[in-house]
Amino acid sequence: MSNRKLVPLETTLHVRDTCLCLHLQRAARVVARRFDDVFRPLDITQGQFSLLMSLNRPDPPTMGSVAELLAMDRTTLTANLKPLERRGLLSIKVDESDRRSRRLALTAEGRALLAAAVPIWKRTHAALERRLKRSADALRADLMALS
Numbered sequence: 001m002s003n004r005k006l007v008p009l010e011t012t013l014h015v016r017d018t019c020l021c022l023h024l025q026r027a028a029r030v031v032a033r034r035f036d037d038v039f040r041p042l043d044i045t046q047g048q049f050s051l052l053m054s055l056n057r058p059d060p061p062t063m064g065s066v067a068e069l070l071a072m073d074r075t076t077l078t079a080n081l082k083p084l085e086r087r088g089l090l091s092i093k094v095d096e097s098d099r100r101s102r103r104l105a106l107t108a109e110g111r112a113l114l115a116a117a118v119p120i121w122k123r124t125h126a127a128l129e130r131r132l133k134r135s136a137d138a139l140r141a142d143l144m145a146l147s
Contacts, residue, residue, distance in 0.1 A: 031128065051066070051077075051080055052084065053114065062102065063078070063081075081104070089109055092104055
């Protein structure tokens with residue numbers, strides 16, 4: 001064990017200051033906490049808001065398309081859907097054209113909750129964009145390039 005090489009402190013500091021993954025994770029946590037706080041009166045998290053928003057389509061999407069949009073595996077998506085389904089905010093139905101597939105749809109309650117959440121999202125999102133030191137559009141483009 002004494003023959004192991006040690007990582008120098010300079011390397012640790014370099015990673016701390018330059019690691020994209022670290023900085024993205026930290027920023028994501030701060031932004032998620034901000035949205036979780038403002039959505040708390042509606043009893044939803046920012047992740048649930050994003051999931052509900054992903055269902056706001058003319059035709060109910062498949063679980064696979066929602067999982068892809070949210071960069072989630074199907075198991076995680078299923079776990080995230082269950083509390084929203086229990087609250088009556090969405091329904092999960094067998095796809096008539098492919099019985100192996102499931103389609104997700106907002107219920108009337110889900111649409112009403114989403115409508116209440118959107119003004120909160122708009123205010124909070126605008127406040128976050130004002131704090132950026134560069135264009136929000138440029139940041140979005142950079143983030144999309146990574147994904």
